[in-house]
Amino acid sequence: MTVLTKIRPKEPLKYLKWVDILIVTIIMFGEFIIRSTQQFLQSLQPVTEVAQQYTETTSSYSDGAAYSSNFTLQVSLLAIALLYLVIRHYDFKQLKVRFHWSVLIWVPVLFTIVGLFGDVVTTLSGEYNYFDPRLYRLMNPQEIINKFSALSPMSHRLWAIKMVSTKSSSSLD
Numbered sequence: 336m337t338v339l340t341k342i343r344p345k346e347p348l349k350y351l352k353w354v355d356i357l358i359v360t361i362i363m364f365g366e367f368i369i370r371s372t373q374q375f376l377q378s379l380q381p382v383t384e385v386a387q388q389y390t391e392t393t394s395s396y397s398d399g400a401a402y403s404s405n406f407t408l409q410v411s412l413l414a415i416a417l418l419y420l421v422i423r424h425y426d427f428k429q430l431k432v433r434f435h436w437s438v439l440i441w442v443p444v445l446f447t448i449v450g451l452f453g454d455v456v457t458t459l460s461g462e463y464n465y466f467d468p469r470l471y472r473l474m475n476p477q478e479i480i481n482k483f484s485a486l487s488p489m490s491h492r493l494w495a496i497k498m499v500s501t502k503s504s505s506s507l508d
Contacts, residue, residue, distance in 0.1 A: 339422070347426035355423060362416045366408075 351359070420427075454465040 343422060343424050345424075347424050349426055349429060351423075351425065355420075355425075358419060359416050362419060363412055366412075 348355075458464050458466055
């Protein structure tokens with residue numbers, strides 16, 4: 336009797352057992368739970384010790400602090416969790432996942448509503464006023480494109496296209 340036959344049932348699992356839920360939770364959120372606990376415990380230390388530890392770890396974290404590395408980590412954790420569910424013979428056919436075209440509209444709308452709600456709460460709490468009219472002159476919509484293009488491997492090509500279009504528009508003037 337091998338290990339795989341012990342952990343893989345013959346019939347597909349319709350419902351996960353509490354152990355399966357615990358294992359998937361540890362796979363998906365374990366590192367983040369440990370990291371946030373460590374940061375909380377560091378916040379209880381005196382400021383001088385925290386500052387010393389911060390300067391020691393800042394260089395290693397600042398290099399890998401891009402969104403793409405976090406995204407890669409989350410995708411790999413999701414792949415490991417799905418592999419675990421496949422090994423456990425979970426019945427994925429029971430999940431009714433369908434794509435509708437309205438998703439393309441509702442996701443940005445809900446994302447914008449949640450973002451505006453966060454801005455209102457931050458403004459009302461007095462931390463920062465996102466609705467100050469003096470900030471509007473500092474806003475640059477091009478920076479949104481720059482941030483998204485920096486996340487993808489196509490960023491250099493997009494930057495080159497932007498530079499070419501900027502040069503061609505300035506040469507027409």
